[in-house]
Amino acid sequence: MTVATDPAVLVLEDGTRFAGHAYGARGRTLGEVVFATGMTGYQETLTDPSYAGQIVVMTAPHIGNTGVNDEDPESSRIWVSGYVVRDPSRIVSNYRADGSLDDQLSEQGIVGISGIDTRAVTRRIRDAGAMRGGVFSGEDAGLDADEQLRLVRSGEEMTGRNLSAEVSTRDGYVIAAEGERIGNLAVLDLGVKTSTLNYLAARGFEVHVLPQTVTLDEVLALDPVAAFFSNGPGDPGASDQHVELLQGILRNDVPFFGICFGNQLLGRALGFGTYKLPFGHRGINQPVLDRETGRIEVTSHNHGFAVQAELGEILESATGFGRVEVSHVNLNDNVVEGLRALDIPAFSVQYHPEAAAGPHDSNYLFDRFRDMVLAHKKDSK
Numbered sequence: 001m002t003v004a005t006d007p008a009v010l011v012l013e014d015g016t017r018f019a020g021h022a023y024g025a026r027g028r029t030l031g032e033v034v035f036a037t038g039m040t041g042y043q044e045t046l047t048d049p050s051y052a053g054q055i056v057v058m059t060a061p062h063i064g065n066t067g068v069n070d071e072d073p074e075s076s077r078i079w080v081s082g083y084v085v086r087d088p089s090r091i092v093s094n095y096r097a098d099g100s101l102d103d104q105l106s107e108q109g110i111v112g113i114s115g116i117d118t119r120a121v122t123r124r125i126r127d128a129g130a131m132r133g134g135v136f137s138g139e140d141a142g143l144d145a146d147e148q149l150r151l152v153r154s155g156e157e158m159t160g161r162n163l164s165a166e167v168s169t170r171d172g173y174v175i176a177a178e179g180e181r182i183g184n185l186a187v188l189d190l191g192v193k194t195s196t197l198n199y200l201a202a203r204g205f206e207v208h209v210l211p212q213t214v215t216l217d218e219v220l221a222l223d224p225v226a227a228f229f230s231n232g233p234g235d236p237g238a239s240d241q242h243v244e245l246l247q248g249i250l251r252n253d254v255p256f257f258g259i260c261f262g263n264q265l266l267g268r269a270l271g272f273g274t275y276k277l278p279f280g281h282r283g284i285n286q287p288v289l290d291r292e293t294g295r296i297e298v299t300s301h302n303h304g305f306a307v308q309a310e311l312g313e314i315l316e317s318a319t320g321f322g323r324v325e326v327s328h329v330n331l332n333d334n335v336v337e338g339l340r341a342l343d344i345p346a347f348s349v350q351y352h353p354e355a356a357a358g359p360h361d362s363n364y365l366f367d368r369f370r371d372m373v374l375a376h377k378k379d380s381k
């Protein structure tokens with residue numbers, strides 16, 4: 001494979017410019033520039049719908065070594081709006097590979113840039129916070145620098161952005177339960193990852209994946225043993241309709257588990273606020289404390305927002321759902337990483353127990369969910 005040498009530039013909204021080479025599709029793309037620290041798992045990152053609207057900078061310097069395959073994607077396509085790497089691999093070297101990352105980015109129209117000092121970009125974002133940015137290549141690389149900056153600054157801010165409609169399934173579908181069947185699980189697809197669905201089906205749930213427009217009546221018509229809200233892109237503060245849906249689900253005594261965006265929506269449903277982190281957590285090496293067991297897990301993350309809640313004591317839901325506690329905390333920065341309601345069967349985590357890509361330390365949460373649902377089923381008989 002030859003590595004392209006035609007010019008491209010990454011422009012940040014503060015005016016910083018990083019010159020590099022075109023990678024993937026040529027053209028221009030805009031988005032929020034964020035960095036991801038995983039040393040492995042670029043396919044899982046690229047296909048995670050939560051990255052919609054974001055230009056992802058990989059801090060691992062060498063990307064593309066293992067090419068691409070059909071087994072690792074977390075959804076049907078690449079969702080990042082742009083991709084920034086330092087040193088793309090010149091060869092594809094893996095027995096599972098059936099193509100190169102560069103080609104796949106081109107095929108899917110994803111504008112990337114290589115030859116970038118990704119450490120410098122990361123330090124800039126870490127110091128100044130996530131910013132809007134743009135990648136310009138092909139003819140757009142030749143645009144006037146002022147024009148490029150104007151375009152970047154005309155891009156949408158992530159704060160206030162609702163992206164659920166862009167990533168959610170249009171039609172509902174079902175994944176059959178494996179083993180002993182527990183019952184129907186209503187899954188709100190806000191950008192769900194395939195691994196999550198597989199883990200849920202493997203725990204005995206008949207997984208009904210529902211579009212983000214689903215109504216409470218439609219959810220209840222499934223006679224669900226539980227409900228699940230997925231990860232997803234955008235600002236949880238802009239998802240009022242999903243907060244209301246969740247409140248309806250909780251009021252109907254349906255047990256609930258949420259991941260990432262789903263955790264933020266549980267936070268809001270219980271009456272807490274959400275806020276934007278300076279540069280977020282994205283990677284597969286984030287230490288999280290499970291306060292119930294005292295165990296520390298190394299976990300997979302991808303979030304730029306978080307739930308605002310006191311860590312110290314037992315809290316009271318301002319929306320009438322009783323007592324709540326912060327169940328998990330990030331040990332790097334004390335950000336809330338999980339919530340548990342004490343008076344209703346509901347909990348959620350801000351990180352990714354499906355671990356794609358990433359360590360499997362937190363897989364137990366799917367068991368905890370199954371156990372909670374089975375206990376609730378028994379109690380309500």
Ligand SMILES: NC(=O)CC[C@H](N)C(=O)O
Nearest residue numbers: 050231232260261304305
């Ligand atoms: N992975 C996710 O679900 C991300 C949730 C939300 N979009 C955030 O950035 O915080």
